[in-house]
Amino acid sequence: MKKRRSNAVMGMSFFTPALILMIVFLFVPMLLTLIYSFTDYFALSPDNTHFVGFENFKKIFRDELFTKAFWNTVGFVAIIVPLQGLGALGLALLVNKVAHFKKYFKVAFFIPVVMSLAVVSTLWMQIYSPEGIINTILGQFGIDAQPFIHSAKQALPSIAVMSVWQGVGYQMIIFLGGLQAINPALYEAAEMDHASAWQKFRDITLPELKPLCIFVFITITIGAFRMIVQPMVMTGGGPSNSTYTLVYDIYETGTVNWEIGLSSAMAVIFVVFVIILTIIQNVLTRDKEEKKK
Amino acid sequence: MKRKLICTVSAVSIASVCLTGCAKNIKPGEIEGYDEGEQYLSIWVHSIEETPEGEAYRDAVNRFNEAYNGKYFANIEFIPRNDSGGGYSDKVNASVLSGDLPDVLTVDGPNIAAYASNGIIRPLAPLSDEERNKYLDSILQQGTYNNELYALGAMESSVGLYYNKDIISEAGIEIPEPDNPWTFTEFLDILEKLKQITAEKNGYPLDMTFPVGEASIYYYAPFIWSNGGDFVSDDGLTVDGIFNSAENVSVMKYFKDIVDKKYMSAVPIENLFESGRAAFKFDGAWEVNTIYQSYPDINLGVAPYVVGDDWNGENYTPTGSWTFAASSDTENIDGATELVKWMSGVESGLMLFEKTKSLPSTYEAYEQISLFTEDENYKALYEQLRDYGHPRPKTPAYPQLSSMFQQSLENIALSGKNTEEQLDKATERINDKLERYIRR
Numbered sequence: 007m008k009k010r011r012s013n014a015v016m017g018m019s020f021f022t023p024a025l026i027l028m029i030v031f032l033f034v035p036m037l038l039t040l041i042y043s044f045t046d047y048f049a050l051s052p053d054n055t056h057f058v059g060f061e062n063f064k065k066i067f068r069d070e071l072f073t074k075a076f077w078n079t080v081g082f083v084a085i086i087v088p089l090q091g092l093g094a095l096g097l098a099l100l101v102n103k104v105a106h107f108k109k110y111f112k113v114a115f116f117i118p119v120v121m122s123l124a125v126v127s128t129l130w131m132q133i134y135s136p137e138g139i140i141n142t143i144l145g146q147f148g149i150d151a152q153p154f155i156h157s158a159k160q161a162l163p164s165i166a167v168m169s170v171w172q173g174v175g176y177q178m179i180i181f182l183g184g185l186q187a188i189n190p191a192l193y194e195a196a197e198m199d200h201a202s203a204w205q206k207f208r209d210i211t212l213p214e215l216k217p218l219c220i221f222v223f224i225t226i227t228i229g230a231f232r233m234i235v236q237p238m239v240m241t242g243g244g245p246s247n248s249t250y251t252l253v254y255d256i257y258e259t260g261t262v263n264w265e266i267g268l269s270s271a272m273a274v275i276f277v278v279f280v281i282i283l284t285i286i287q288n289v290l291t292r293d294k295e296e297k298k299k
Numbered sequence: 300m301k302r303k304l305i306c307t308v309s310a311v312s313i314a315s316v317c318l319t320g321c322a323k324n325i326k327p328g329e330i331e332g333y334d335e336g337e338q339y340l341s342i343w344v345h346s347i348e349e350t351p352e353g354e355a356y357r358d359a360v361n362r363f364n365e366a367y368n369g370k371y372f373a374n375i376e377f378i379p380r381n382d383s384g385g386g387y388s389d390k391v392n393a394s395v396l397s398g399d400l401p402d403v404l405t406v407d408g409p410n411i412a413a414y415a416s417n418g419i420i421r422p423l424a425p426l427s428d429e430e431r432n433k434y435l436d437s438i439l440q441q442g443t444y445n446n447e448l449y450a451l452g453a454m455e456s457s458v459g460l461y462y463n464k465d466i467i468s469e470a471g472i473e474i475p476e477p478d479n480p481w482t483f484t485e486f487l488d489i490l491e492k493l494k495q496i497t498a499e500k501n502g503y504p505l506d507m508t509f510p511v512g513e514a515s516i517y518y519y520a521p522f523i524w525s526n527g528g529d530f531v532s533d534d535g536l537t538v539d540g541i542f543n544s545a546e547n548v549s550v551m552k553y554f555k556d557i558v559d560k561k562y563m564s565a566v567p568i569e570n571l572f573e574s575g576r577a578a579f580k581f582d583g584a585w586e587v588n589t590i591y592q593s594y595p596d597i598n599l600g601v602a603p604y605v606v607g608d609d610w611n612g613e614n615y616t617p618t619g620s621w622t623f624a625a626s627s628d629t630e631n632i633d634g635a636t637e638l639v640k641w642m643s644g645v646e647s648g649l650m651l652f653e654k655t656k657s658l659p660s661t662y663e664a665y666e667q668i669s670l671f672t673e674d675e676n677y678k679a680l681y682e683q684l685r686d687y688g689h690p691r692p693k694t695p696a697y698p699q700l701s702s703m704f705q706q707s708l709e710n711i712a713l714s715g716k717n718t719e720e721q722l723d724k725a726t727e728r729i730n731d732k733l734e735r736y737i738r739r
Contacts, residue, residue: 049392136566244706261389
């Protein structure tokens, strides 16, 4: 009995600091954001704040720029998720197969993940520049210089590709862990049955990795939705707002234009959207597991 | 056990940091140099202490405390500002809410209108004519909102129309006098003349971009002003019929013309001018130093900024920088004004020029720096600033106005969208942000 109580005290003493920090830096701000989203809170004159009901939300849904930012974000997600997910799987399979320098490849592909996004973005601005590496190589093949991040059409895909390059190492490591956890006996048995490499991949590797795939898919999706640093550094949301994202809009509205109320409402819409997406993903993946049974 | 101790210690220390965030009411003796009988003045600046700029501010405050020993004591706090403008402004915003603003704070020139109309800063105590006349006219104008002087800066800035002397003389072009600049039409003819020459160098006549951020309005607003246009009404609250006026439409079309005729690259090419492949470039005054230090092969000149065809000698060239202002929370406006005057004064400007090469804000400082009389390029920039400097638009919705101008430029000149429609749309968006001020 006494032991149990001291365990509880011990537990609480570990838990309380984290709880306090979470309340101060997570729960309170979340609640405040929700409250502010119904006000006209303006950072420069907080005394003039009034409740305005759903006015902010109405304004946002009428706002062309917000709609544009929304579709840009969806565009980023649509490019990044398949490219990064499949890329990570492909890299993991390759690195797993390589006989020599395995550690080197692991580290090499992981390094961009460790680097600051701002640094990576600046680096890629050079790579994409009109006289940069890519255009020089293209020039060797007689292809005209491409504007990349300086054109409204190419900027979004260009940034998406760069993001994939930057992030893919992380998911690769996760897949590698999964691959190494697969029981080698399965492959040995398949070999006895003279299964082809493709059959082994389809019937052993993929099903074994499925739970990991779901995890990777969700983390990439949420990461892609939060896109802000790359366009901020590389294009400033341009050209012609073609790389302006939801989180960028929230940031600009709140900090540059000082409209905390409006940007809070945007954040609330963003959260609701991500929650809906997560629920859909959950439902989809649950179905798959049930089917397996 | 050890782990528990670490947890507890870190929790306690974090909690104590949270709780003792703001300490006000500093008493004499608590800070070195603050003595009994002195009036305490707090001042915030937006830079890092260990930078040349930060050192200049620290030095200015130390000299203030010596000069006013026994009367005032100023305590400086450095609140770094990151590239996107956060950090410092976040701290200011938070302090507006909590009422913890210092007596004096730094404000970026274009933000003075917003800070003033939201009651964050208050007008300075009256300055004597002698005191006022020390400052360049552009500094006084920048600091004035609704006919009251709110802020004074130690730094000014300017943008030059730089030219490559070798290319220009190769084309046989004469640079006009400052009072008789090229008009839009004349400039187009010159660009046409240069096209062949720069094409041979694998470049363009003009190294020009429309970058996201403050640079675009800062560099290209003169095209609007010198063409008889403007951005916003005098009270800073009306843009309709001004931002989207016929004059501004013609300026936007002018930029589109420059892009369409390939006088500039639609895609920014790095160091086009610096590598000797462009005849002209618009850039801040810092470019002179950059060229001198890093590109000594470029034979640099400063031409007078281009003007509209019907220009009549009005002020139109870029200006503006960070300033010092008294916050509304100060209970000592006389002391705060003294500090603002000191921080923006001659010595302060000289020190900042020495450390950061930023242009000073007082006539006396320019007279004391030999570079502005001996070096023709610095001299040209100073004279342009002195004779034709124009403050950036004064409106509380400045951030929106600035980004709308840039976007309009980009959409019209680069993406080829309809000019009138884009300017109308931009006007509407700025109007949207002005609504809260009109409603009051």
